Amino acid sequence: MTSLLEKIHDYIFRVKRTSSMKVDAYVVKHPTMSIELDALKQLIDTASLPHIFKHIVSTPDIHKGFGCPIGTVIASKQIVVPAAVGYDINCGVRLMLLPLPIKEVEKRSETLLSRIWREIPAGEGEENIQVDEFTLKEVCEKGLRFSSYSSTSWFKKYTSFIEPEELDWRVDADESSSTLSAADFKRVSYRAIERGSSQLATLGGGNHFIEIGYIKEVFNISGDLKRWASEFFTPEKELTYIMIHSGSRGFGHQIGDDYMKPAKSMRKREGILPNQGLGFFYKSEDWYEAYLGAMACAANFAYVNRALMGAIIRKIFVETLGVEPILVRDISHNIARFEKFGKQTVLVHRKGAVSARKGKIVLLPGSMGTNSFVLLGEEEKHASLTFFSSAHGAGRVMGRREAAGKRGRPGKVSWEEFEKSMEGIKWKTKSKRSALEEAPMCYKDVNLVVETTEKAGIASRALELKPKLVIKG
């Protein structure tokens, strides 16, 4: 199967269009890393969709997903593919910096960890802020801006901890606003509303996390990082960062489900379904606008979810240490947005991939025990081959069940092995199982992913971050 990959650059390969494929698939990967067979099959399926703009691309952290791999970028002018956004609509990462050395933070680590654990429910099925349907509509359609006239008591509690700038400032690296204007609450099912109405300010499970650590290395401060004085990043200061990885919870998941099902059945009827997950809508169908309207609601829900968790954490830091974290960026890695490439405007779907335009901040979290990176987008050397897209993480190499075991059978990761891999890090997880499922050995080497990203000319490293305190759902 690897013979399918034709080398066109040390770090870029191509699956040439054959049989069912309508376009080529470019694969950005480390020369020593192989793609799992299931993910490659899904990539070929994705390239078999009609009306794809130019070609499709995979990022170095590619692994098997539903319908299409996690780590896939596709663009189109005529169709929308819900599975190329994924179930966790606007899953993303929020990075904040705290102008205080990590040593000072570690002195209060028990207090910080237990307070965050108490105030931000982590894990599946957890609930936090309750909102009525009207408030949920405002959150979905206006995103962070809803605060300007919201008078609900829960919001008042946090509102002073949301940076005023967040209401208007484009927190996402992409040129489009963090609040997606296409949001249309009428397109959201009652079931999704039910699930979403108690899930704001919750972390979720799986690979979602809250992480506190320090800036370990500084490589390059330019582009959007120039907003902060360069002395801010002096590595000797070991300044603290806070990273939140979360998404749209059951709300977005329900919306994904609501639209993937009809997309599947409609295209199945016509016999143009590359695989069971890869349904899509034509622009000429009402479903197209409907999906984008509902997807934008879930995206805004996720932005607000991360903003509220950021506000809670900011409150905890102010109350515990008297210092306020500063928002750097909040970046989505599961979303479809209209973007311009030269004169063409296309709908770019990124699933497990982030926008990486020149000078823009790119967040590349590693696993719970390994370092993460802040990168800066480069002028793409390879002629918009990736649609300006970068990896969203290290990428799994081991399935959850494979790692933690199934039906009483032990998995590949032992508890001893896990504890060893987390040396020097204080951590809290919902269960032993979720810890094993997310163990560092379940992930690719993040250093190879960063090397690939740099060598392919997509983005280059700016900061290297080392985790010290971790909360996992």
Added chain:
DNA sequence: ATGTGC
């Protein structure tokens, strides 16, 4: 990822 698994 998900009120998780034919």
